[in-house]
Structure formats: structure tokens, C-alpha cells
Amino acid sequence: MRYIFNFPDIGEGLEEGTILQWYVVKGQAIKAGQALVNMETDKIVTDIPSPKAGTIVAIYGSVGETIKVGSPLVEIEIEGVFGAEAVAEAKETIKIEPIEESASVIGTMELAGNSAIMAASDEGPSKQKQDDKPVAKVLATPLARAMAKDLSLDINKIIGTGPSGRVTKEDIQNFKPTNQKIDSVQKREQPATVFSTDEVTYEQLSQIRKTIAKNMLNSKQNTAHMTLFEEVEISELIAIRSKFKQSFSDKNAKLTYLPFIVKATVLALKKYRQLNSQLDLENDRMIYKNRYNMAIAIDTPEGLVVPVIKNADTLSILQLAQKISELSDKARDRKLTLEDMKDGTFTLTNYGSIGGIYATPVINYPQAGILGIGRIVTKPVVKNGELAVGNVLPLSLSVDHRIVDGGDASRFINLIMGYLSDPVSMMME
Amino acid sequence: MLNTLKQPKEKIIKYNPEMIFENFDPREDKILRIIDNDGNVLDKELMPDLDDETIIKAYKSMFFARTADEMAVSYQRQGRMYTYPPINGQEAIQVAAGLLIRENDWLAPAFRELAIMLAKKVTLKEIFLYYMGNEQGSKFEFANHVLPICVPIGSQLLHATGIGYSIKYQKKDEVVFGFIGDGGTSEGDFSEALNFAGVWQVPVIFTIQNNQYAISVPVQKQTKSVNLAVKSIAFGLPGIKVDGNDFFAMYSAYKEAYDYARAGNGAVLIEALTYRKGAHTTSDDPSKYRTKEEEMEWDKTDPLKRLKKYMDKNEIWKENEEELIEKYKLEIDKQFSEAETATYPLSDIFDYMYTEMPEILKKQKADFELFQTWKENRK
Numbered sequence: 001m002r003y004i005f006n007f008p009d010i011g012e013g014l015e016e017g018t019i020l021q022w023y024v025v026k027g028q029a030i031k032a033g034q035a036l037v038n039m040e041t042d043k044i045v046t047d048i049p050s051p052k053a054g055t056i057v058a059i060y061g062s063v064g065e066t067i068k069v070g071s072p073l074v075e076i077e078i079e080g081v082f083g084a085e086a087v088a089e090a091k092e093t094i095k096i097e098p099i100e101e102s103a104s105v106i107g108t109m110e111l112a113g114n115s116a117i118m119a120a121s122d123e124g125p126s127k128q129k130q131d132d133k134p135v136a137k138v139l140a141t142p143l144a145r146a147m148a149k150d151l152s153l154d155i156n157k158i159i160g161t162g163p164s165g166r167v168t169k170e171d172i173q174n175f176k177p178t179n180q181k182i183d184s185v186q187k188r189e190q191p192a193t194v195f196s197t198d199e200v201t202y203e204q205l206s207q208i209r210k211t212i213a214k215n216m217l218n219s220k221q222n223t224a225h226m227t228l229f230e231e232v233e234i235s236e237l238i239a240i241r242s243k244f245k246q247s248f249s250d251k252n253a254k255l256t257y258l259p260f261i262v263k264a265t266v267l268a269l270k271k272y273r274q275l276n277s278q279l280d281l282e283n284d285r286m287i288y289k290n291r292y293n294m295a296i297a298i299d300t301p302e303g304l305v306v307p308v309i310k311n312a313d314t315l316s317i318l319q320l321a322q323k324i325s326e327l328s329d330k331a332r333d334r335k336l337t338l339e340d341m342k343d344g345t346f347t348l349t350n351y352g353s354i355g356g357i358y359a360t361p362v363i364n365y366p367q368a369g370i371l372g373i374g375r376i377v378t379k380p381v382v383k384n385g386e387l388a389v390g391n392v393l394p395l396s397l398s399v400d401h402r403i404v405d406g407g408d409a410s411r412f413i414n415l416i417m418g419y420l421s422d423p424v425s426m427m428m429e
Numbered sequence: 430m431l432n433t434l435k436q437p438k439e440k441i442i443k444y445n446p447e448m449i450f451e452n453f454d455p456r457e458d459k460i461l462r463i464i465d466n467d468g469n470v471l472d473k474e475l476m477p478d479l480d481d482e483t484i485i486k487a488y489k490s491m492f493f494a495r496t497a498d499e500m501a502v503s504y505q506r507q508g509r510m511y512t513y514p515p516i517n518g519q520e521a522i523q524v525a526a527g528l529l530i531r532e533n534d535w536l537a538p539a540f541r542e543l544a545i546m547l548a549k550k551v552t553l554k555e556i557f558l559y560y561m562g563n564e565q566g567s568k569f570e571f572a573n574h575v576l577p578i579c580v581p582i583g584s585q586l587l588h589a590t591g592i593g594y595s596i597k598y599q600k601k602d603e604v605v606f607g608f609i610g611d612g613g614t615s616e617g618d619f620s621e622a623l624n625f626a627g628v629w630q631v632p633v634i635f636t637i638q639n640n641q642y643a644i645s646v647p648v649q650k651q652t653k654s655v656n657l658a659v660k661s662i663a664f665g666l667p668g669i670k671v672d673g674n675d676f677f678a679m680y681s682a683y684k685e686a687y688d689y690a691r692a693g694n695g696a697v698l699i700e701a702l703t704y705r706k707g708a709h710t711t712s713d714d715p716s717k718y719r720t721k722e723e724e725m726e727w728d729k730t731d732p733l734k735r736l737k738k739y740m741d742k743n744e745i746w747k748e749n750e751e752e753l754i755e756k757y758k759l760e761i762d763k764q765f766s767e768a769e770t771a772t773y774p775l776s777d778i779f780d781y782m783y784t785e786m787p788e789i790l791k792k793q794k795a796d797f798e799l800f801q802t803w804k805e806n807r808k
Contacts, residue, residue, distance in 0.1 A: 008508020011712045032762075033503050044714035051507040142800040150807075 003052050003076045005036075009069045011043040016068045018207070019061050020045065020334070024074070028056050036074055039067075054078040064207030064302075140167035147172045208303045219365035224401040227360040228409050232417040233381055233390045240423050248321060257376075257393075258296070258350055259320035260426075264419035265371055266292045266313045267429050269346055272412045276345050278366040279403050286403065295344030295364055296324065298331045299354065305331050306364060308344040348373065352394070361398045368403055371416070372396035393420065449475065449685050450667045450697070455658035460670045460702065463677040466729050468738025477681045481745040487528060487676060488736050488746070489753070491520035494544035495733060496757045497553055498707075501543075501560070504765060505711045510560045515707030516543045518674070519638055521732035522701040524548065525679035526606055526636065529687045535574040535596075535605040537589040539582070541638065541705075542608050549575045553761060557768035564777035566768075574603075583609060583618030586635065590622045593631030593696065604690050605633040612643020614657055620664075623698065627664040630695030634686045635666075637698070638673065640705035641727075645718040658700035666698050673701030674732040677739075704730065 007017060021038040024030060035047040036056075058075035061067050138156050140148070144167045148155040151172070158175050160167035205213075234257075241255055248255035269276040269292055277288045294312040298305050307327040309315070315323065330336045347364040352375035361372040374394030381390030395416070399409045419426045453459040463475050470476055479487075498517050504510045516523070519541065527548025530536065536549050543556060550571040559566025559578055567577035579585035589607030596603045613619055614637060626633050637657045641648050654660060661668025667689065671682045679701060686697040704727035708715050715724075740746035779786065779794045786794070 006508070008506075010506055010508065012512055033500070033507075043712050044708075045716075046506060046714075049503045049506050051509060141796050143796070143803055146800060146804065 001078045002057070003054070003078050004072050005051060005074050005076060006070050007039075007048070007067045007073045010046065010048070011041055014041050014043065014069055016066050017041040018066050019063050021063060022059065023047075024056050024059070026056055026059060030054065030056060030076070048073065050074070050076065052076050052078055062204040062206065066207070138167055139164055141169065143169050144172050206302060208305070212303055215365065216362055219363050222365055223363050225360070225363065225398055226401040226404075226406070226409070227396055227398045228406075228413055229358050230395045230397070230413050230417060231392050232395060232420050233383075234376070234393045234420050235391045237420055237423050238376075238391055248318065251318065253318055253321040254325055255317075255321050256324070256353075258324055258348070258373075259317045260420065260423060261348060261350075261371075261373060261416075262294050262296075262309065262312055262320050262324075263317060263426055264416045265346065265348065266294065267419060267426060268412050268415040270313065271415060272408055274404050274408050275369045275399065275412055277368050277403065279368075279400070289345040291343070291345060293343050293345045295347040295367075296327065297347060297349040297351075297364075298328055300331050300334075302334070305336060305341070306344065306347060307331060307336050307340045308342065310343065346370070352376065357394045359396045361396060363398055363400055367400075369397060369399040369409075369412075372398070448667070448689070449681060450669045450689075453669050453671075455656055455668050455670050455700070456662065458655045458659075458670070460672055461678045461682055462672040462675050463681065464675055464735060464739050466735055466738075468735055468740075468742050470739075475678075475681060477677055477684060479677075479680065481743075483528065484736075484740065485745060485748075487524050487680075488733070488740060490524045490527065490544065490548065491676070491733050491736065492750075492753065493757050494520050494524070494547060496754055497547075497761050498543060500758065500761050500765070501557070502707065502711060504557070505560075509765075509769060510557065511562055512710050512712055513560050514541050514710045515705075516541050518706035518727070518731065519640060519701075519703045520544050521676040521736070522636065522638055522673045522679050522703060525676055526634075526683050528680060529683050530604075530606055532573050533601075533603050535576070535589070535592050535603060537576045537585040537592070537605060537607040538578060539585055539608050539610060539613065540578050540580050541610065541640075542578075545606070545608070546572070546575065549573075551575055553764040554768045554771075557765050558771060561768060563768075563771065563773050564781065565771065565774075583613045583616035583622075585609070586613075586622035587618050589633050589635070590626045590629070590631060590696075593626060593633040594629050597629065597631050597693075602691070603632065604687060605631075606636065607633055608636050608638060610643065611637060611639040611641065611648045611651055611657060612646060613637075614660065615643075615651055623661070623664040623666065623696070626696035627666050630693070632690040632693070633696040634683070634690055635696060635698045637700045638703060639700050640703050642705055642709065642715075642719070644709040644713060645715075647719075656700060658698060661698035664698075666696050668698040668700070670700045670702060672730075673703035674730045674735060676732060676736045703732075706731075 010017075017039040018041075019037055020040050023035045023037060030036070030050050030053065032051060032053045033049045036050050037048050039046060039048055054076040056074055057077050058072075060072045060074065067073060138158075139160060139162075140155055141162070145155060147169065148158065148167075153172065153175060155167055155172075158167050158171055159165075160171055162168040162171070237257065237260055241257060241260070245255050273288050276292065277286055280287050291311060292313040294309045295306045296309065298307065307330070309320065309323050309327070312320065327336070327340065330340065344364060344367065346367055347361075347370040349359075349361050349370060350373045351359055351361075352373050355375060357374040357377065359372045359374070361370040363370050372395065374396065377392050377394065379390060379392055380387055381392065382388070383390070395413060397409060397413050404412075449461060453461045461475070462471060463477075464470055495517060498515050501510065501513050502515055505513045523542060523544035527545045530545065530548060532550075536542070536545060538546060546556065547553070550573075551569050552571065555566050555569055555572075557566070569575055576585065576588055579588075586607045586609055589605045593605045596605070607622070609619060623635065625631075626635070639648060639657055643651060648657075652660075656670050658668040658670040667686075669682055669686075672678045682699055686699060689695075689697055705715075706724070706727070737746065775797065776794070779790055779797075783790070
């Protein structure tokens with residue numbers, strides 16, 4: 001017998017949960033009470049155990065995906081079919097519904113807007129698309145509800161004539177359905193080439209990858225990217241950092257170059273508000289941000305995440321260092337929340353910590369710019385007319401050329417370079 | 430039956446003035462502890478006179494309660510039961526009290542008292558029914574003098590004092606066990622109940638299960654007092670702070686409190702220092718307000734592990750724990766299935782609140798019956 005286990009409401013009035021980890025695979029025999037999946041909800045992160053013993057024949061949803069309460073999580077063959085047989089059956093059932101398209105079961109993942117937030121967990125930036133979502137549950141008698149359900153009518157679309165607009169038995173009987181829309185499976189824009197499974201390995205996109213893809217394309221399609229490259233000699237900064245590294249370490253903070261770069265960038269943003277803004281074409285206006293919230297791109301095994309240091313202009317180098325480690329730890333542990341990700345006004349991407357000298361960073365849309373930090377290179381430089389060994393930090397600044405002119409971009413990066421080559425000047429502001 | 434405990438044979442009615450209570454003054458923040466975390470006896474003088482058989486039964490009761498508790502959380506996560514408050518870590522307190530409580534003694538529980546409810550012969554099926562939202566879960570078939578689970582914080586202690594007064598008035602040989610958590614001590618009801626229990630000298634044993642957290646509020650933010658037991662002083666009651674994860678300490682404290690109350694001396698207050706190992710309820714995630722390190726530290730004091738170590742050291746535990754747990758799981762599953770397949774007479778939600786049903790409720794009940802009829806006819 002087949003048993004479909006629907007995601008239960010394990011809190012009090014939960015609507016959905018996000019899959020963090022599967023503990024079972026198709027074809028696996030399981031015991032009642034055995035953990036199936038680890039899920040994150042608004043209230044808790046918890047394991048969901050199986051209510052039945054049997055064999056898993058289908059798994060719905062992959063890691064990062066949001067499952068509505070009441071939607072299927074797994075299908076279990078309770079008796080009769082075990083082991084290999086179940087696997088064979090599982091392979092058949094898998095054809096039935098590629099997860100994204102089973103609109104009735106899982107729903108289509110859509111971004112909540114043009115926000116450039118990239119969440120590690122699916123805690124908020126993306127939500128399931130729902131058409132005709134009712135504002136609130138309508139009032140109705142139990143009988144009316146049962147009748148509507150019986151007739152497959154959406155009771156929310158029926159106008160009630162009872163007390164306080166309550167839908168009654170009569171309202172159901174008198175209701176004439178108009179324009180009943182049949183949900184059609186969403187059309188794919190490009191039919192994917194079909195490969196044999198010998199040639200390729202198919203893998204479902206994670207929620208985070210879908211978000212990244214959407215955001216990147218969105219940025220490239222909606223802004224006029226222009227990138228400027230520069231080099232800055234930072235021997236003084238290196239000396240300051242080595243000097244304070246230990247004392248920071250004693251305070252449990254790791255001192256990297258990033259806090260200095262954040263500081264320098266914020267100071268420059270204060271001078272060139274064009275870089276700390278966004279364009280509102282719909283209303284023919286500019287939106288200048290009064291806050292300096294520095295988004296930091298962080299590489300994680302699951303993909304790129306961009307948490308935000310709020311009010312970075314009010315923080316000391318020590319506080320910036322602490323905040324950066326806190327956000328990196330959270331990113332690594334997938335503990336970032338929507339709150340950590342939102343309201344960035346400018347972005348830094350420190351790809352040089354891994355490798356790369358110059359890049360053409362993609363703007364974290366709808367922000368106006370992004371500063372890429374390359375790998376520090378030791379190379380000959382000319383100082384006071386003489387050849388010397390220099391420590392050169394390469395910078396790559398991408399701006400939205402619609403709102404930032406070349407001159408402003410150059411002046412902005414010059415100022416940052418000034419601060420970084422002479423760090424004490426930052427204190428003079 | 431797994432949930433019944435043998436009563437100890439000894440029967441001391443007269444109050445012994447050599448009280449442990451007097452040697453553990455809460456004002457000095459003393460704590461009664463008899464065995465350490467490794468099961469070593471710290472003070473042989475204080476060791477209660479319990480035979481091996483009783484100790485084994487007590488351990489089994491704790492083990493059964495924990496298994497049932499863990500399974501309850503699992504059932505909830507499977508969507509088969511609603512919100513549930515786990516007792517994990519607090520078993521020693523309740524099982525120690527369960528050894529003393531007699532059929533005619535009263536239990537006024539809050540909502541984290543599964544183990545002593547079982548000792549009072551409430552069935553797991555009934556407890557599961559309660560957490561499935563079924564009114565029948567508060568109608569105890571075998572348990573005598575047990576009040577329904579009480580969610581409004583602190584109100585149960587007023588009931589306990591009131592029942593205590595009626596016992597005294599009717600000159601009955603009965604004792605009331607009232608339970609509350611650390612958070613509950615901040616409620617006015619707590620003070621009112623203790624005040625009148627003191628004034629009237631009623632036979633009530635108040636237990637504060639101090640499990641360190643009122644949902645997410647740590648006990649340090651709950652009171653400025655040196656501990657919770659010291660609150661007894663203001664009400665003129667004997668009070669004691671006990672290591673709630675030490676079964677022997679809990680039993681000794683209860684034994685003395687029980688004899689004291691039963692002999693007509695009045696009420697007592699016991700603060701049982703323990704740790705809620707699980708979440709406040711299944712809707713809570715403790716990792717948001719406490720650290721793993723703290724949990725690990727408290728885990729060393731786990732009441733089951735401690736009693737087990739004591740039994741191992743004294744070579745009185747001979748059973749196979751794996752077999753036992755399987756046996757318990759079968760029993761628990763059986764009771765859960767019974768609860769799950771039980772009918773829910775929905776008329777219950779209309780019937781019990783008023784002697785005379787108000788018009789609005791009559792109208793709702795009529796609507797509901799109309800629905801039932803329609804459903805029947807459709808078949």
C-alpha cells in the first residue's frame with residue numbers, strides 16, 4: 001500500500017518549511033519514527049520522523065526548497081514491496097512529476113521582487129507564487145465549507161449573504177461558477193536538450209542557485225555595467241595590519257584587510273552619494289541612501305551569499321572585523337537570516353582572497369556599484385623616481401553607468417586609493 | 430503495569446523534628462544532594478531507606494517516562510499530535526513524588542508532569558488524547574484525585590491550596606501535590622496559594638520544578654532571590670532546595686515533606702533544581718537562547734544516568750536496557766494507536782462549559798448537527 005506523508009504543521013499555524021537535509025534516499029527501508037528530513041520553519045529547525053515503516057518510493061523536493069504544510073514530503077510503500085522492487089518502482093514514479101512543474105503539488109519558486117538578496121536558507125527572499133491568494137479566510141458554516149469542497153468550488157470566491165458576510169448553504173447552491181480557470185503547467189521558454197544519462201548527470205537546482213541565477217541575469221539586463229581597474233600600493237596598510245593583528249586576535253577578532261577597505265569605501269561613499277544610490281526610473285527620480293550598509297559577498301559550498309554590515313559608517317575597525325567574522329561564520333553554517341541579507345546599499349567582493357587580480361564584478365542590483373578586491377601582488381613600483389618593491393592591491397570597480405558617470409567613478413576610486421595607501425588619513429575624516 | 434509503583438512499607442505518621450529541611454536552610458543557599466554525578470553516595474546518613482527492588486522500579490519508571498516523552502515528541506513531529514511540552518531531564522523529581530503519592534492523595538499538575546501523572550495511574554492513552562485536542566484526555570478512567578493538565582500558569586496551585594483546605598476541613602487523611610515551574614513563581618497565583626496554605630496550615634506539598642527556563646527567560650531574570658526555595662520564608666512555610674536530578678535527594682525531601690504535611694503540620698515548599706533538556710514545547714527551539722556547552726554541562730547531571738551509575742556501582746541493575754526500551758516502545762505505540770483511533774465526540778466542545786447552554790452556543794451546536802446530518806445522508 002502506498003502512503004503519502006504530507007508535511008505536517010509542526011508549529012502552531014505554520015505555513016511552510018524549507019528542506020535543509022534529506023536523511024533517506026529512494027528505495028531505502030525505514031522504520032516508524034526514523035528521521036526522514038531536516039527542515040527549517042519560522043519557529044524551529046527540526047527532524048521530521050516517518051509515521052510509518054516501509055520503503056521510500058518517492059521524495060518530493062530537494063535541499064533548499066520550500067514545502068507548504070500539507071504538501072507531500074515522501075511516499076512510502078508500507079507493505080509488500082521492498083528493496084530492489086521498490087527502487088524499480090521508484091524509478092517509474094520519478095517520471096511523473098519533475099518537481100518544479102508540479103504546480104499543484106509544490107508550486108513554482110518565484111522571487112519576491114527585484115531584491116538582490118541571496119539567502120543561504122530560503123527563509124524569506126523567495127516565496128511560492130500563488131495566484132488569487134485570498135486576503136483572509138472567509139467566514140462560512142461547516143456545512144457550506146463541506147459542500148464547497150465537495151463541488152470543488154473555491155469558497156473564497158463566493159459572496160456570502162449570511163451574518164457578517166458568512167457563506168451559507170444557500171450561497172453554495174446558488175453559486176454559478178464563471179470563468180473557472182484551469183491551472184496549466186507553466187510553459188518552459190527553452191526546451192532543454194535531452195541527453196542520455198550516460199552522457200550527463202542531472203541534478204536539481206538548489207533554491208540558492210536559482211536565486212543567484214535570477215539575480216545575476218536581472219542585474220546584467222537592467223543596468224549599464226562599466227568597470228574601472230586600478231592599483232594601489234598598500235605597504236603602510238600592511239604594516240598597520242601586522243602591528244595590530246595580535247591585539248585583535250586577543251580580542252577574538254581576526255584582522256584582515258577587509259575592515260580597512262570597508263572603512264575606506266564607506267568614507268568615499270559619503271563623498272560620492274551617487275555610488276550609494278539607486279535609480280527609480282518608474283518615478284523619474286533618484287533614491288539616495290542615508291545609510292551605509294555594506295554588503296559583503298561570501299563564497300560558501302552551496303553558492304554565493306551576500307550578507308550586509310548595517311550602518312558600517314558607525315563601526316570601528318575592531319567592530320567591523322568582528323561583524324565580518326560573525327557573518328562569515330553564519331554563512332558557513334547556513335545560519336544567515338533574511339535580516340542579515342537585506343538593505344545593502346553597496347557591495348564589496350573580495351575574490352582576491354581566493355585568487356584573481358582583476359574582475360568585472362556584477363552589480364548587486366538595484367545598487368549603483370560594486371568594488372572588487374583582487375589578490376595583493378608584490379611587484380616593482382616606482383617610488384620617488386626610484387624602483388622599489390611594492391605591495392599592490394588591484395581594485396575593480398563596476399558601476400551602473402546610467403547613474404554614475406566615468407568621472408565620478410574615477411574620483412570615487414581615487415579617494416578609496418588615497419585612504420588605503422595612507423590609512424592614517426581615514427582617521428582625519 | 431508499567432506505570433504503577435509499589436508504596437514503601439514504612440509508615441511514620443508523627444512529624445520528626447530532626448528535619449533535613451532544617452539542615453538545608455535556603456537562606457544560605459544550601460542544596461540537598463545525596464549522590465554525585467557519578468552515582469557515588471556523598472552522605473550515607475542522608476540516604477533514604479529504600480530496598481533494591483524499589484530503586485529498580487523507580488529507575489524503570491523514569492526510563493519509561495523518558496521513552497514515552499521522546500516518542501511523544503516524535504509523534505508530534507509526524508503531525509499526529511499537537512503542541513507537546515517535553516519533560517526530558519525532570520523525571521527524578523516526579524518519580525520520587527510518585528513513590529509516595531497514594532490513590533487518595535491529590536495531584537494538581539501544571540503541564541510538564543507526565544511521570545507523576547503516570548504514577549497516579551493516568552494512562553498514556555489519556556495523555557496522548559489530551560495533546561490531540563480530545564476532551565476525553567482529561568477524563569481519567571483509572572486515576573483518582575488528579576486534576577486535568579493546567580496550562581494557565583500558576584492557577585493550579587490555588588486549586589491545590591483549596592483542596593488542601595477541604596481535606597483539613599473534612600479531617601481526611603490526604604495530601605495534595607501541587608507543581609509549578611520556575612517561571613510560574615513570578616505569577617501572583619503562586620504567592621496567593623502559598624500565603625493561604627501557610628495561614629491555613631493545609632496538607633499541600635508545593636514543588637517548583639526549576640528547569641532554568643520559562644520558555645526562553647532564564648531563571649536569573651525571573652527573580653532577585655538567592656533561590657526559589659527561599660520564597661517559603663515569607664509565607665512561614667518550611668522550604669528546601671534539592672538537587673532535582675538526584676533521585677535519592679528528591680525522595681528524602683519528599684518523604685519528610687509528606688510526613689510533615691500528613692501529620693497536620695501544614696504545607697511545605699520544595700525547589701527541585703533541574704534542567705529542561707528538551708524544548709519548552711514542540712513549537713520552541715532552545716538553540717536560539719542557550720548554548721550547546723550549557724546543555725552538555727547539565728547533561729552530566731542527568732537523573733537517569735546518575736541513578737544508573739549508582740545501580741551499576743552497587744550491582745543491582747541486571748536487566749537489558751535495549752530489550753526494555755523495545756518493550757516500552759511497543760507499549761507506548763499501542764497506547765498511541767488507541768488514542769489515534771479513538772473517536773472524538775465533537776459535542777464535547779459545547780457541553781461542558783455551562784450548566785445552562787447560552788443561545789449562541791446552542792445555535793453553533795445546531796449548525797454542527799446539521800452538518801453531521803448532511804454528512805451522514807451523503808454516504
